Amino acid sequence: MTERLANDAIVDRAIEALRRQSAEAEVFLRDSATTSVEVKDGAIENVLARGERGIGIRVIDEQRMGFAFTSDLSTSGIDECVLAARSMSAVTEPDPDLRIARGDTDEVDLGILEGVCDRSVEQRAEAAFAAERAARALDARVTGFRKTRYHDGRSTTILATTSGARGSYGESWSGLDTSVIASDAADRQVGSHARASRRSAEIDPEAIGRYAAGIAVGKLGARTLATQKLPVVLEPYQAMSLLGAIAPLFSAENVLKGKSLFAGRIGESVASASVTIIDDARLSGGLRTAPFDGEGTATRQKTLVGSGVLQGYLTSLKTASRLGAEPTGNARRSSYSGPSRIGPSNFFIQAGREDAGALVRDLDRALRITSLLNLHTIDPISGEFSLGVAGDYLERGERQYPVQGITIAGNLLGLLASISGVGSDLTFGGAGAGSPTLVISELSVGGT
Amino acid sequence: MTLTLDDDKIEEAIIGVDQGAGIRIRVGERQNFANANIADADDLMTLAARAAASVAEDTETERVQLRPDDVPRTHDVLVDPRTVPIPRKVALLRRGNDVARATDPRIHQVTVYYGESIQDVVIANSDGRYRTDTRVRTNFALIAVAKQGEVLESGFEAIRTSRGFETLTDETIDDCARTAARRATKNVDAEPAPAGTYTVVLSAEAGGTLVHESVGHGLEADLNLRGMSVYSGRIGEQVASPLITVIDDGTDPGQRGTAALDDEGTQTQRTVLIENGILRTYMSDRKHARLLGIPESGNARRQSFRHLPICRMTNTLIAPGESDPAEILASVEDGIFVRKMGGGQVDVVSGNFAFEVTESYRIRDGRLAEPLRGATLVGQGPKLMSEIDMVGRDLGYSTGTCGKDGQGAPVADAQPTLRIPSVVIGGR
Incomplete structure (x- = not known):
């Protein structure tokens, strides 16, 4: 039988093997377990108990980086991974700015690990059923569900380097998502919504069901709009999706390689003066909160855009060294199976002072967006975007009729500059992004 | 790797x-x-x-009692990428970089990827099925970034197959690099695409994002079980123009979505989904074939052993028709010619879809005119499929990674040159 090692012993074995090779290296372990219960129309469809456990080893040999990963955590699997990482470093070219972390990380309670919370399959399913019941209760035109899913999970992350740095943390999360179908004699529409939280008690199934049902019912009878330029209202969930598309512009990697429209613009105005953008991996209970990043750098809060002015970039050890700056702790690891990539943590537009409803009532005519199609095709290099949208046509804040089969288009820089209203309703979504309601003074709308 | x-x-x-x-x-x-x-x-x-x-x-x-049996391979892998020395792979990256940079002085950054993956699967079930498969995938991709003044634009092209290293030759790499560089440089001085409703010609070269988004997803059996797709309950009905035949073919030799078996061990096949506009069947896994009373089509796919198999596409295409592609272009007085499509998305419940156009030109008097910057096309699947009024006799493929229910799957899509009389284009 193969020898089985605990997480800490796996990391220790890898570090010892790497030290014997006299290699400078970092070992990252993640061990996660999630349970999902998928229901549809009041019946359990799927129960999934998923586990993922593996290590990723990054070797820096003569300033050349090699990376290997494995989910074979037998002693021989670990040893082979060490050798593979070492051999891959011979393939790459030297980079004088490559670094591994030195020194331990701090121990700090960031509210990301819930105490024991063992729910039965039935209790998890009940949360999903509650969302479906609430959706049906909202409107008789709610006729079914594509899928409703409750999921929760926990994971352990350990990071250690041959130079003696070591840190670990545990985290947990719960979430619920649903796709509600609404129908009438002439039309059928879907509305989706998802929430997640570090604490299961914060998941409100009824509110999620009602929100998704509201979108689906609201789209029934949607028409198209004439091609025109219109003010656009982005509710928090749509605004945070677009904010996510802007995140790569802050990456120091992209800036240094000439692939960011923010290169060379620190101290300049890059957004409307009402916009302040913050990245905060220390936000208590945040979904992207962690004490250290994927390279072992302690995380911190930073203001990236302050009242419209670009103040800084997101950096890793390598890019901070090249820029001659302190690393911001934004080398993120999505999994053990790849090296860190620069990315945001809890990334949000600070709340404004104005009531979102009042902002909308000030607009004679506007397009309020409730669904965006093709977000993944936004090119962060050019900043160009063109998206399919569904939503409502508004006059003085009053909904006139739902619209779909239309587009909005522009450039991300133009979008940031034309934010004319920032609501006080800051809301965080599933991927750690947050935004209040935003009003864009004008966008091109494509239709008939 | x-x-x-x-x-x-x-x-x-x-x-x-x-x-x-x-x-x-x-x-x-x-x-x-x-x-x-x-x-x-x-x-x-x-x-x-x-x-x-x-x-x-x-x-x-x-x-x-497990009963091992063999299923015929769809094609041979001539050069197992694991047997190729790493310096040869590195040389391909450098070649792609050099060729792309030499294309135009405005090319100011290039990223080149090489990837190989070997997936060994064993599938056994309580019916006694015991089958194995080895899926080799060899990928090469290049992103070129062009800069002119303050304007940045990127261009992408990839070679992604289920064949071995034999697909990556100096010629295919050069072609890939030049194509990506052309897309980037063309876009830096192109006018923004207009916004509004236009006649559109989709070149065969544009790839198959349209068929994937506007029809393909809606024909996945799991979405049709409870009437969730615009195509639910419509087998035997006219759902597209008689010019339209849609096929999913998991056996297409060497294509990115090809494998001998699906991830339930069912042999893959060529499935006619829509025949001359008539809906024939859906893409099924074992569960949904049973529940819907349709044949198993070998479309159960999973990202890995950590995921449940779900119904999804392999290589999906609109079959070639009879029109001369040049005549299709010449037939349009004022419109948009799409030479390359990017990613897309569909809401299968309403049929509304969007797909990205990454290379396009204005058509004036039946000829290609000025280049246009990127834009999204939006429409409703069944409506668009019934309006297509010319289908070319050519066929062009593109490759991608399809996302569904949080799982990625390698796919290819293809279509001939198509004329769409009127569709919304989301320019500025």
């Missing part, structure tokens, strides 16, 4: 192993799934015991 050249430097070299198993137990219509990393048979037995715990103890059990 993946190798990345960025900023003129071989920056990343990554190699890894993922091995494990997933066990699925069906109780009535409920599926219980558990997975784990597997180092040896003990791990597998531990996983089996954990999965079995979800079934009541008094369930009757019987011993199943």
